Amino acid sequence: MTAQPLHLSLAGQTVDLVRELVLTGEIPPGERVNEVELASRLGISRGPLREAIRHLASEGLLVLVPNRGAHVPKADADEVRALFELRIALECAAASLAAQRRTGAELARLREVSAESRANYQAGRRFPHRLDLAFHQALLDAARSPRIAEQVRLVQQRVILLRSRLNTDSAHQFASMDDHDELIAAVAAADAALAGAVMRRHLDRVRDQLLGEIAPS
Template sequence: MTSFERPTLVRDGVYDHLRRAVLDGDLAPGERLGEVELGAQLGVSRTPIREALMRLTQDGLLIAEANKGVRVRTLSAAEARDTYVVREELDGLAAALAAQHHTPADAAALRAALNELHAAPGSDYRAQTRLDLAFHRAITHAAHNAALNDLNRDLEQRVALIKHQTRTYNAHPQTDAQHAALLDAILARDHDAARDAARTHVRTFAALVLNDLQPRSTP
């Protein structure tokens, strides 16, 4: 929340900055975002701040109440469950399409992403989360489907919000094996196996996260 780069337009800089802050968990779910305060922190007027907040609200990362400002969105346990149901379907589709359409460059990127993820220290929650996301993005990218990529962006954001509410740790005995199986199936161009592997992975992971989320109250 200190310095920030402007791409060309101030509002885009603010948007990127705040989006990352929410997705990285620097802004906690439920936290209120005041326009004047943000403007002072980033050294810009309220106008680009407002426009960035508007976009983030439309993304579903923030919740706006009329005349009451915006807050970082919190998802109920039910919404979290719903999200993983959809994610299972869409991740499965992404894996199947990636198996069918991936290029040699995609294959290299997928291998690299998984290697990075395996190399990350198991104790580093943020790095783990970031690299896991990168791996899944590589799969979606390899699917070469623009609509899927757009929708997946929304889902990624929801999952990030859920994770920050639960602080569920990524590591799991089966995670590495599942990732490997998924990658193998994609590279082998076996779209059915890839779809199954992706769906299984989402299911196990969802069970983990939802188990953590369940005990808490659902505001």
């Protein structure tokens, strides 16, 4: 019998559910995952849950400690710097590739997600991680580099996790949305160098804001 792909299996569905709880901060950084309580909450047995926990640990969203179970990692300045070194290398390259390779449909998708993000925020709704991921995913789709996209997704998740319980002021949110619009303009103009530079500036600012929240001076 052929094994089901992870995304079609019960464990795969459980991965998605637990990932959402972690990324939204419902399971806070530093908190241990209570398997009994979580299995009851999700209406599943502990087998698929444990498989999902192992999978999320492999993505860096959970930390497994022998005989102590799993917990959500806390934000750490050194980890933030390391993650952004990798993210800058990957996403600046992706932005440049998107400017060279994008189609009209991919450009339209970038504009659609950016407009949705701004409309949600101006309506008083928080700028959710799903919209931020959607924008960066649209950019990665335009870059058409699956290997870069695969690695970026893992790094982005870990950054979102570290930000889940930190304050994010409106000035920072609007700056991020403005950065996205500048990226769209560079991609639309097929200016690879500018797209990479705008992405670098965007990620530098996000990193510095996050570091300021973790260890205020």
